[in-house]
Amino acid sequence: MNTNPDEATLALWLDDELTGKDLASFEAWASSQPEHMAAREETRRWRKLIASAIPSSEEPPYPEFFNSRIAHGIREQAPKPALIEPQPAIWKSWFMPMAACAGMVLTFWIGAKSQSQKFPVINVAGAPKAIPVQQIVYTPESGVNAELFASAHSSSMVIVLNGVAAIPDSMDFSATTYIPQEREFDSTAGNPSNPAEETH
Amino acid sequence: MQATRRTISFIALLWLILSAMAPAQDDPGKAKLGQVCVTVYYATDGDPAAAGAKAAKVSSLTESLLRSQPQLDFKNYRALGQDTQALLRSYESWAQPLKPSDEILIRFEARSLPTAKMMQLDLELWLSRKKILKTDARLEGNRPLFILGPEWRGGRLIVAVALAQNEKAGSK
Numbered sequence: 001m002n003t004n005p006d007e008a009t010l011a012l013w014l015d016d017e018l019t020g021k022d023l024a025s026f027e028a029w030a031s032s033q034p035e036h037m038a039a040r041e042e043t044r045r046w047r048k049l050i051a052s053a054i055p056s057s058e059e060p061p062y063p064e065f066f067n068s069r070i071a072h073g074i075r076e077q078a079p080k081p082a083l084i085e086p087q088p089a090i091w092k093s094w095f096m097p098m099a100a101c102a103g104m105v106l107t108f109w110i111g112a113k114s115q116s117q118k119f120p121v122i123n124v125a126g127a128p129k130a131i132p133v134q135q136i137v138y139t140p141e142s143g144v145n146a147e148l149f150a151s152a153h154s155s156s157m158v159i160v161l162n163g164v165a166a167i168p169d170s171m172d173f174s175a176t177t178y179i180p181q182e183r184e185f186d187s188t189a190g191n192p193s194n195p196a197e198e199t200h
Numbered sequence: 201m202q203a204t205r206r207t208i209s210f211i212a213l214l215w216l217i218l219s220a221m222a223p224a225q226d227d228p229g230k231a232k233l234g235q236v237c238v239t240v241y242y243a244t245d246g247d248p249a250a251a252g253a254k255a256a257k258v259s260s261l262t263e264s265l266l267r268s269q270p271q272l273d274f275k276n277y278r279a280l281g282q283d284t285q286a287l288l289r290s291y292e293s294w295a296q297p298l299k300p301s302d303e304i305l306i307r308f309e310a311r312s313l314p315t316a317k318m319m320q321l322d323l324e325l326w327l328s329r330k331k332i333l334k335t336d337a338r339l340e341g342n343r344p345l346f347i348l349g350p351e352w353r354g355g356r357l358i359v360a361v362a363l364a365q366n367e368k369a370g371s372k
Contacts, residue, residue, distance in 0.1 A: 093206075097206075097210045097211070100210070100211045100214070101210075101211075101214055104211075104214055104215065135335065135336055135337070135338070136334075136335060136336050137333065137334075137335045138333070138334040138335065139332060139333055139334075140331055140332075140334065141330060141331070141332050144332055144333075146333055146335075148335075149269070149271055154269075154343075155265060155268060155342070155343060156265060156268075156269060156343055156344050156345070156346055157337070157343065157344075157345045157346065158269050158271050158272060158345075158346045158347075158348065159333065159335065159345070159346070159347045159348070160271050160347075160348040161325075161332065161333060161347065161348060161349055161350070164327065164332055164349065164350045165327075165328070165350060166350050166351035166352065167303060167327075167328075167350050167351070167352040167357065169352065169353045171301075171303060171352070172252070173251075173252065173255075173280050173281065173298050173301055173303075174252040174253070174254050175300055175301070176254070176280060176281040176297075176298050176299060176300075176301065178254065178255070178256050178279055178280065178281050178282060
């Protein structure tokens with residue numbers, strides 16, 4: 001049978017804080033333990049010594065500071081639980097790009113649709129004809145005048161410039177590469193059906 | 201963290217691709233209403249070879265059309281250069297028929313919505329970088345505008361402005 005007291009009871013006995021039956025039974029056991037008796041005497045002696053040095057009415061300096069430092073030290077020495085990064089959901093890896101893609105495509109589609117609604121294609125076939133007015137010919141350069149020769153029945157309109165400075169004969173246009181468009185002379189000649197008659 | 205980076209990269213790439221595919225967001229003012237062709241002829245009663253070896257003969261139809269106008273009646277004609285530019289809805293265009301020379305330039309812009317066969321333009325003739333003539337031309341498909349211009353090498357230069365009929369009016 002184990003008759004040894006536990007550590008907590010031993011600590012209370014050393015501090016003279018056991019009372020009643022516990023104290024009586026412990027005293028009975030400790031009387032046969034000279035080393036424990038000596039330890040209690042030593043504890044009592046130190047307690048008296050400390051009590052004589054520090055009056056009981058005086059509080060220890062900065063108790064909150066010391067307590068917080070002690071608590072901090074305990075926290076630092078305590079093993080820290082490993083931080084586990086939450087694994088991103090698998091569906092997020094494809095859903096977010098797909099959602100962004102769909103959003104942008106939708107935005108562009110709406111923009112293109114509103115653009116086309118705002119600026120419809122011009123249907124010139126049904127457009128009202130411009131009101132015919134007197135044609136204006138203006139020559140801002142002094143000494144230059146222009147005459148307009150046009151009638152509703154003529155095949156072309158002609159503006160004759162008078163007083164315009166001659167281009168120097170030294171001016172050379174041979175660097176111009178003359179590549180007539182297929183139907184240019186049609187417009188000029190008034191016969192859009194026969195571009196092949198152009199000769200070079 | 202890596203999944204977030206992948207997502208951001210994917211969105212950036214998609215944005216670039218969609219930006220490149222955004223012609224629908226173009227400026228509607230750049231819509232083509234048609235095309236205008238500008239040709240410069242050399243007309244002379246003398247030797248047409250003065251225009252240079254590269255000057256091209258003109259067709260008999262063009263020649264007869266030019267001769268039908270008393271103001272443009274010369275013995276010989278040669279084509280010196282030509283330029284075709286789009287007529288835009290909101291912006292001006294410049295034709296440079298004697299490229300690379302800018303001795304003759306035609307600036308034009310739409311004056312009103314064109315009809316199927318006629319376009320009304322604000323048109324300017326620039327010679328030697330000076331504005332010489334400003335007019336409001338009504339161009340029809342078979343009715344060009346001729347401008348009898350400056351003298352050069354014993355003849356006169358004629359600037360012809362016409363609709364280019366290979367472009368459907370109103371197309372973008």
